[in-house]
Amino acid sequence: MNVPSRPTTGGRFAALLSVVALVVAACGAGASPAPTTAPTAAPTEGPTAAPTPAPTPEKPSGKIVVSNWDLYFPPDLIANFTAETGVEVEWSKHTTNEDIVGKLDASNGTGFDIVFVSAPFAEGLNNRGWAETLDHGRLANIGNLAPEADKLGYDPGNTFSVPYTWGTTGLCYRSDVVSFTPSSWNDMLQPKPELEKKMTALATDRWLLLPALKSLGYSVNETDPAHLDEAKALLIEAKKHLLAYDDTTFYSKLVSGDASLVVAWDGWCNYGIAENADIKFIVPSEGSDLWSDTMVVLKSSGNKTAAYAFIDYILRPDVAKTVVDLTLYKVPNPAAMALVDAATMTAFPNLGMSPADLLKGEPERDLGDAAPAWAQLVAEITAGQ
Amino acid sequence: MRRRLLLLGPAFGWWAVFLVLPVALVMVYSVFHRGTYGGVVPTFTLDNFARALNPLYLRVLLFSLRVAVITTVISLLIGYPAAYVIATLPRRWRTPVLVLVIMPFWTSLLIRTYAWIVLLSPKGLINNGLAGLGLIDGPLPLLYNEFAIILGLVYGYLPLMILPIYSSIERLHPELREASSDLGATPFRTFLRVTLPLTLPGIAAGCIFVFVPSLGNFIVPDLLGGGLSIMVGNLIQGQFLKARDWPFGAVLSLALIALMGVLLFAQAWLLERSRKQAIDG
Numbered sequence: 179m180n181v182p183s184r185p186t187t188g189g190r191f192a193a194l195l196s197v198v199a200l201v202v203a204a205c206g207a208g209a210s211p212a213p214t215t216a217p218t219a220a221p222t223e224g225p226t227a228a229p230t231p232a233p234t235p236e237k238p239s240g241k242i243v244v245s246n247w248d249l250y251f252p253p254d255l256i257a258n259f260t261a262e263t264g265v266e267v268e269w270s271k272h273t274t275n276e277d278i279v280g281k282l283d284a285s286n287g288t289g290f291d292i293v294f295v296s297a298p299f300a301e302g303l304n305n306r307g308w309a310e311t312l313d314h315g316r317l318a319n320i321g322n323l324a325p326e327a328d329k330l331g332y333d334p335g336n337t338f339s340v341p342y343t344w345g346t347t348g349l350c351y352r353s354d355v356v357s358f359t360p361s362s363w364n365d366m367l368q369p370k371p372e373l374e375k376k377m378t379a380l381a382t383d384r385w386l387l388l389p390a391l392k393s394l395g396y397s398v399n400e401t402d403p404a405h406l407d408e409a410k411a412l413l414i415e416a417k418k419h420l421l422a423y424d425d426t427t428f429y430s431k432l433v434s435g436d437a438s439l440v441v442a443w444d445g446w447c448n449y450g451i452a453e454n455a456d457i458k459f460i461v462p463s464e465g466s467d468l469w470s471d472t473m474v475v476l477k478s479s480g481n482k483t484a485a486y487a488f489i490d491y492i493l494r495p496d497v498a499k500t501v502v503d504l505t506l507y508k509v510p511n512p513a514a515m516a517l518v519d520a521a522t523m524t525a526f527p528n529l530g531m532s533p534a535d536l537l538k539g540e541p542e543r544d545l546g547d548a549a550p551a552w553a554q555l556v557a558e559i560t561a562g563q
Numbered sequence: 564m565r566r567r568l569l570l571l572g573p574a575f576g577w578w579a580v581f582l583v584l585p586v587a588l589v590m591v592y593s594v595f596h597r598g599t600y601g602g603v604v605p606t607f608t609l610d611n612f613a614r615a616l617n618p619l620y621l622r623v624l625l626f627s628l629r630v631a632v633i634t635t636v637i638s639l640l641i642g643y644p645a646a647y648v649i650a651t652l653p654r655r656w657r658t659p660v661l662v663l664v665i666m667p668f669w670t671s672l673l674i675r676t677y678a679w680i681v682l683l684s685p686k687g688l689i690n691n692g693l694a695g696l697g698l699i700d701g702p703l704p705l706l707y708n709e710f711a712i713i714l715g716l717v718y719g720y721l722p723l724m725i726l727p728i729y730s731s732i733e734r735l736h737p738e739l740r741e742a743s744s745d746l747g748a749t750p751f752r753t754f755l756r757v758t759l760p761l762t763l764p765g766i767a768a769g770c771i772f773v774f775v776p777s778l779g780n781f782i783v784p785d786l787l788g789g790g791l792s793i794m795v796g797n798l799i800q801g802q803f804l805k806a807r808d809w810p811f812g813a814v815l816s817l818a819l820i821a822l823m824g825v826l827l828f829a830q831a832w833l834l835e836r837s838r839k840q841a842i843d844g
Contacts, residue, residue, distance in 0.1 A: 276601075276804050283602055302600050375685075375704075381790045383805055421685070422707040422789025435686045546599055553806030554619075560793045561623050 238487035241266040242291035242479070245278050250294065250471075252500040259491050265484040275299040282308065282476075291479040292488060298384075300339040300472045301332040301544040309338040310475040316486040319493035326533035327510035330470060331541045339472035340489055343445070343507040346466045346531070346539045347385055350447035351439040352432055354456040360439060363393035363462045367416040369439075374419055376438040378431055381423035383556045384467075384542055386413070389441060392464045398540045401548040410555055414562040423560070432457050443469065448506035448526045459528045461539070468539035470510070502529065508536070586820065592813035601807035611814040620798065624818065627794040630709065631778040634716040635724075638773045639766065641717070642724030646765075649725070650732040661729070664722050672719055676786050679715055680706065683787070707789030715783040716773075723772035731765025732758070760837065767834050775823055795819055 248271045256267045272278035275295050279302065282293070287308035295303065303309045314320050320340070327344075328336045349360045357372060358365075366377055367389055380386055384398065390409035391400050400406055421437055429450030431437035442450075447459040473492065475485045491497055498514035501507070506526055509515065510533065523529050545552055593611055595603040649660050667675060682688050685702035693699045705711060735758065743753040781796030790797075795815065802812030 274804070276807070279601065283600070306600060378789075417791065420789075420791065422791060424789070427680075431684075434684065436684050549599075549806055550597060550808045550811070553801060553808060556801065556805070557623070557793070557798055558619055560790060560797070561619060561626075 236483045238263050238265050238481075238484040240481050240484055241268065242481050242484045242488060243268045243270055243289065244292045244294070244488065245270040245272050245281070245290050246294040247272060250505065252504045255492075255497065255500065258497075259488060263484070263487055263491070265487060267488065279303075287476060288478040290476055291481055291485040293474050293476065294342060294471060295474060296542070297330065297332045297339070297341075297470045297472055298542045298544040300474050303474055303476075304333070304338045305544065305546075308476055308478070310477045310479065310482065310485075311337055312340070312475065313486075316483075317490050317493065319490050322493050322495060322498075322511050322513050324510050324512050324533035326537045329537060330468070332543050333472075339474050340493070341470040341472050341510045342492065343501060343505060344468060344470035344510050344536060345444040345508050345528075346461055346468055346536060347380070347388055347441065347443050348447070348459055348461040348466055349439055350429065350432060350442035350450060350457060350459050352435075352454070352456055353458045355435070355438045360460055361463050363389040363464055365462075366439060366441060367393055367412055369416075369419050373439055375421045376436075377420050378422050378424040378428045378437050378440040379416070379420055380428075380441050380443075381425050381560070383552050385425075385441065385443075386423070386556055386559065387552070388467060389413075389462075390416070392462065392466060395464065398467045399543045399545065401545070401551070403551065406551065406555055410559055410562075413559045417559065417562065429453075429457075444528045444531070445505055445507035448528065451526055452506070455525070466539045468536050468541045470541065589813045589816050589820075592810050593817055595810050597808045597810050599807075601809065603809050608810075611810045614811060615814045615818060620815065620818075623793060623798055624795050624822070626792060627778055627796070628822075630712055630716070630784075630794060631774050634713050634720070634777045635770050635774045637713065637717050638721050638724040639770060642721055642769060643728055643766070646725045646728035647732055650729050657733075661726075664725050667722065673782060673786075675719070676715055676783060679711070679718070679787055683711060683714075706787065707791055709788070709792065711787040711789075712784050712792075712794075715787040716777045716780060719783065720773040720776060723776075724769035727768035727772065728762060728765040731762040731768075735761055763837055764834060767830055771827065771830065774826070778823065779819060 242265060244267055246269060251269065256269060260266055270290065272281070278290075278293055278295060279299060281289065282303070287303075287306065293303070300309065314336075317340070320336070323336070323341070327341050328334060330336075330341070333339045349363075349366060351360055353359075358370070360366070366373075366379070369377060379389070387400075387406075387409055388398050390412040391398055391405070393412070394405065394408055396402075396405045396409065400409070421431070424431065424440070428437065428440040428442055429446055432440055432450045433453045442459070444459055447457065450457040451459070473489050475482060475489065479485050492501070493511065495511060495513035495517055498509045498511040499517040501509055502514065502518050503522070506522075506529065508529055508531065512533065515529070518529065592603050594607055594609065596606050596608055596610075598604050645664075649657060649664070652660060680687070683705040684690070685706070687706070689705060690699070690702040693703070739757055739761070740753050743757045744750065748756065778794075779796045779799075781794060781800045784790070784792065784794045784797055795818075799812050799815045799819070802808045802815060806812075
């Protein structure tokens with residue numbers, strides 16, 4: 179999706195660390211990876227059992243360069259992968275989607291084997307012809323993905339991207355402070371007096387507009403200028419009631435009590451819940467988005483065998499489970515979600531959202547030529563009085 | 564001659580590569596079309612300039628100017644007396660005090676700005692402290708407004724005001740002030756007619772050092788302003804990093820560069836005039 183996983187600031191770093199510590203403590207040492215090595219060994223006695231040993235898949239070797247946000251890989255993931263496969267992984271870190279796309283711009287889509295980007299950016303990479311068309315035959319574990327995961331509008335069938343994490347956007351609030359149970363985007367757009375200057379909203383374009391677009395019944399990828407103008411009017415009005423726009427520390431504002439209700443990504447609301455169990459997350463009744471951060475193999479990769487092996491490794495339930503532990507995001511891998519500690523699932527109820535529920539949300543798409551219009555809108559809203 | 568070129572070379576090279584080239588690039592970009600995925604399509608257009616005439620952007624520019632001017636004035640009002648006091652301290656105290664002035668620079672501005680949030684937020688140290696003493700009923704609106712933006716900028720750039728003023732006061736020969744008072748001027752008159760005019764270059768330098776980065780700043784309005792009112796720096800940052808509209812970002816940058824250019828020339832001209840008057844008078 180978005181910015182969420184991009185811990186770019188010290189504050190977020192500390193917060194994430196504390197979350198990690200908490201999760202590690204919660205899980206204890208018991209959760210040792212029980213390698214559910216998946217269908218690799220499946221085609222045992224097929225009717226066409228070949229007389230010669232089945233053509234052994236090419237063995238991965240060498241080195242790959244993977245670009246991902248800082249702190250977005252579980253600490254041992256790369257070392258474990260290297261120990262298992264012998265493939266060396268260089269983790270190049272980017273701070274934002276725009277950052278890695280900028281690097282690819284400068285090198286014309288080369289220099290990396292795999293990049294982790296949010297869905298609309300994966301779509302952009304594909305539109306520019308930089309993304310490898312995935313051969314699912316080389317991803318033995320792709321069957322672990324939820325069936326819903328290949329119905330995402332930006333890439334039906336996962337032809338050029340594999341979702342790493344996914345989730346949605348909603349309202350994150352202090353149930354012990356707010357006197358009612360929020361259920362609609364209008365609870366934030368036209369707030370009750372008790373929420374006056376006690377709310378924050380996301381400022382990144384896609385999520386700045388989302389509450390208004392959804393409350394009006396429009397798409398999160400809206401391009402109709404009349405609809406966008408309606409959303410703008412709502413948002414300029416709503417701005418008067420906000421404490422601030424906040425993309426990075428909104429959950430700490432809930433914890434400190436500076437805010438009572440914030441627009442939040444599900445996973446980030448969990449960082450607040452980790453510190454205060456009275457914090458709750460809801461998806462408003464008008465609906466919301468479905469964000470996903472994806473893995474894209476670049477066409478220019480010189481070591482696709484190892485790149486496929488790395489993605490396949492992450493698709494393993496025991497590995498994907500560690501991603502949930504670290505980020506408190508959902509992964510589109512039901513077998514991995516099933517491995518997550520019961521205490522963690524209870525503490526963070528939104529981890530339990532089913533793929534079917536998530537699919538009710540609308541995936542963000544690349545805005546293409548509508549991007550400048552959106553940017554102008556964002557300027558008009560943030561500069562508006 | 565050759566030696567002179569050799570000495571000039573590095574500075575000139577730096578200037579060419581890091582100033583002339585980027586500005587030239589910005590100028591070139593400004594007349595190109597936007598690439599769908601960032602970058603530019605090299606076909607000529609003036610649309611980007613036409614778009615910048617939207618009153619919305621003018622309003623953002625005016626707001627930025629106002630914030631930068633207020634920041635500069637407050638910095639001057641605080642910075643001049645501070646510099647004056649430091650310059651008149653016993654010599655052995657001056658260096659330690661100057662080190663104290665510079666010390667905040669040892670920490671990143673981003674972190675120091677975050678620290679202000681801890682102090683100013685509705686449940687922050689100041690509000691909680693005042694509420695604890697029973698002095699206020701509800702939290703004071705200290706954060707996420709223009710006040711907080713200006714406070715953050717003054718805090719961040721004050722040393723840049725103090726240092727040049729300090730050096731201009733320090734260079735002032737004490738005999739000049741003594742002569743003034745020997746001739747019967749009151750201390751206030753001495754300050755107004757002797758010290759102030761002679762330290763004008765320091766004041767001018769300090770004002771520029773504070774004004775220029777304040778005008779283009781985008782971190783402080785984001786963090787302390789809560790993003791509720793944007794400055795021209797935020798606008799430019801958004802065009803490059805979010806909207807992937809480099810040509811329009813380039814136009815906005817040019818507007819900012821042009822504005823600063825005009826102000827710097829005006830300032831240089833005024834300074835030159837006052838210097839001449841001082842000599843003639």
